Amino acid sequence: MGRTLTYPKQPSNTVNRYKHRATYDLQTIHTIINTTQVLHVSFPPGPNTPFPAIIPMIGQMGSHAYPSSGPDEPLDCYLHGYVSSRIMNLARESPDGLPVCIAASKVDGLILSLTPNSHSYNYRSAVLHGYASLVEEEEEKVWAMRLITESVVEGRWEGSRVPPDRAEMSSTVILRVRVVDGSGKIRDGGVSDEKKDTGNEDVTGRVWTGVVPVWETFGNPIPDPGNRVAEVPEYITRFVEGMNEVNSRYAREAVKVPLPTEEQH
Amino acid sequence: MGRTLTYPKQPSNTVNRYKHRATYDLQTIHTIINTTQVLHVSFPPGPNTPFPAIIPMIGQMGSHAYPSSGPDEPLDCYLHGYVSSRIMNLARESPDGLPVCIAASKVDGLILSLTPNSHSYNYRSAVLHGYASLVEEEEEKVWAMRLITESVVEGRWEGSRVPPDRAEMSSTVILRVRVVDGSGKIRDGGVSDEKKDTGNEDVTGRVWTGVVPVWETFGNPIPDPGNRVAEVPEYITRFVEGMNEVNSRYAREAVKVPLPTEEQH
Numbered sequence: 001m002g003r004t005l006t007y008p009k010q011p012s013n014t015v016n017r018y019k020h021r022a023t024y025d026l027q028t029i030h031t032i033i034n035t036t037q038v039l040h041v042s043f044p045p046g047p048n049t050p051f052p053a054i055i056p057m058i059g060q061m062g063s064h065a066y067p068s069s070g071p072d073e074p075l076d077c078y079l080h081g082y083v084s085s086r087i088m089n090l091a092r093e094s095p096d097g098l099p100v101c102i103a104a105s106k107v108d109g110l111i112l113s114l115t116p117n118s119h120s121y122n123y124r125s126a127v128l129h130g131y132a133s134l135v136e137e138e139e140e141k142v143w144a145m146r147l148i149t150e151s152v153v154e155g156r157w158e159g160s161r162v163p164p165d166r167a168e169m170s171s172t173v174i175l176r177v178r179v180v181d182g183s184g185k186i187r188d189g190g191v192s193d194e195k196k197d198t199g200n201e202d203v204t205g206r207v208w209t210g211v212v213p214v215w216e217t218f219g220n221p222i223p224d225p226g227n228r229v230a231e232v233p234e235y236i237t238r239f240v241e242g243m244n245e246v247n248s249r250y251a252r253e254a255v256k257v258p259l260p261t262e263e264q265h
Numbered sequence: 266m267g268r269t270l271t272y273p274k275q276p277s278n279t280v281n282r283y284k285h286r287a288t289y290d291l292q293t294i295h296t297i298i299n300t301t302q303v304l305h306v307s308f309p310p311g312p313n314t315p316f317p318a319i320i321p322m323i324g325q326m327g328s329h330a331y332p333s334s335g336p337d338e339p340l341d342c343y344l345h346g347y348v349s350s351r352i353m354n355l356a357r358e359s360p361d362g363l364p365v366c367i368a369a370s371k372v373d374g375l376i377l378s379l380t381p382n383s384h385s386y387n388y389r390s391a392v393l394h395g396y397a398s399l400v401e402e403e404e405e406k407v408w409a410m411r412l413i414t415e416s417v418v419e420g421r422w423e424g425s426r427v428p429p430d431r432a433e434m435s436s437t438v439i440l441r442v443r444v445v446d447g448s449g450k451i452r453d454g455g456v457s458d459e460k461k462d463t464g465n466e467d468v469t470g471r472v473w474t475g476v477v478p479v480w481e482t483f484g485n486p487i488p489d490p491g492n493r494v495a496e497v498p499e500y501i502t503r504f505v506e507g508m509n510e511v512n513s514r515y516a517r518e519a520v521k522v523p524l525p526t527e528e529q530h
Binding site: 037038040042043044045049050051052053054055056058099100101102103105107110112113114115116117119121123125127129145146149152153156157159160161162164168171172190191193197198200201203204205206207208209210211212213214215216217218219220221222223224225226227228229231232233236239240248251252255257259 | 302303305307308309310314315316317318319320321323364365366367368370372375377378379380381382384386388390392394410411414417418421422424425426427429433436437455456458462463465466468469470471472473474475476477478479480481482483484485486487488489490491492493494496497498501504505513516517520522524
């Protein structure tokens with residue numbers, strides 16, 4: 001039973017538009033971050049530009065101090081990815097951490113309503129704010145590298161050549177983001193139109209309405225020409241099948257209307 | 266033949282890491298923006314927070330002054346979406362436009378190499394910097410609403426109840442971003458490992474290497490319970506089939522290895 005931990009509402013994370021779709025629930029927010037393949041990370045403009053920067057990065061929530069923490073508990077965000085030297089240098093030069101914003105968004109469906117204005121997406125999105133610092137300690141760094149590799153394909157860390165050697169450890173940079181607040185937004189369901197249109201038979205007789213579900217598909221693994229292992233390992237085929245099942249089911253069930261029989265599996 | 270227009274290299278948009286993957290080509294960058302369902306838009310921190318903000322928005326490149334411009338020509342970015350009042354107010358209060366960063370990223374495949382360090386994604390990403398202003402003029406606003414609606418499903422503008430009425434026009438906000446620079450990055454191909462591992466039979470005999478292609482799938486359209494049109498219109502089924510064909514083909518061909526026969530269609 002227990003209680004649900006939530007991020008405190010602050011000016012920087014309070015959702016003002018479509019408030020009924022907002023969530024401050026840790027488990028919901030952390031799960032959206034964890035299941036999004038690319039996170040968008042922004043940091044403030046430097047001295048010579050008015051523009052904030054956004055970098056696509058790979059990341060995962062975790063607690064090195066309490067590694068068994070669940071997604072409903074306070075967690076840091078570990079980032080690894082297309083780390084330009086700029087964000088790394090900025091983080092290195094910020095004794096209290098570099099203020100960053102981390103965003104994750106997934107589209108689950110196209111909402112095709114009677115009018116363009118009532119068109120929408122089904123989606124799940126999350127935003128975290130926090131302070132990014134370089135992970136310096138070796139044991140935490142290996143732990144975070146494993147956390148992130150396992151988030152790409154579960155089982156891959158042990159399934160590849162580990163541990164990283166000296167050169168790999170020094171060329172890899174991991175950021176730990178101490179999260180100070182977060183928020184999420186989920187839109188599901190179907191079409192929503194105004195009475196002026198739903199009550200107009202000229203319109204309803206002519207405009208098809210409904211939802212086109214959208215999801216991320218993982219294709220059959222394609223072996224590298226240099227691959228020497230005959231069979232695709234079971235943890236990879238299980239990952240592909242599992243993700244396709246979960247993703248397509250979520251997108252179709254999010255519509256919340258009875259599905260035709262052939263769509264129910 | 267003509268020439269390829271490119272964004273000028275400036276400190277804010279110069280790619281420093283994996284430079285060989287960088288592009289400054291307008292057509293490439295604009296196409297990544299146009300085919301990404303959710304753009305991430307960041308703007309600088311306000312007076313009471315150290316954190317930049319990121320908002321997921323729907324957008325499309327276009328030129329209202331030269332509507333027939335192709336994707337290889339200079340274009341503005343029109344944004345419509347989950348516009349918090351914050352970004353709208355900031356844009357309204359910025360006489361020269363609000364400095365924003367717009368990012369689009371697509372994952373095309375998981376690169377499963379011999380070691381975690383050489384793991385990667387195939388991906389396409391683009392970043393634009395520019396100044397966002399509210400579109401005030403009615404004709405440009407309708408034009409941009411049509412541009413954005415058509416980018417979700419081609420044919421949908423005429424396929425729905427248009428034009429927007431008075432109330433819809435005043436409740437809709439469109440931002441026009443005057444782009445000052447941009448850059449893109451594309452990673453394709455397969456696994457890339459170092460000789461220390463490819464030459465080690467203990468490793469190559471044990472670790473499967475290859476690529477898991479990833480793409481966005483559009484499911485069968487699910488009619489709304491209130492829908493009164495018997496058949497899904499042809500422009501929607503054509504859109505679903507076309508996107509699935511293009512997306513799955515790109516992800517598999519990006520690997521750049523000969524595909525098994527059953528994967529070639």
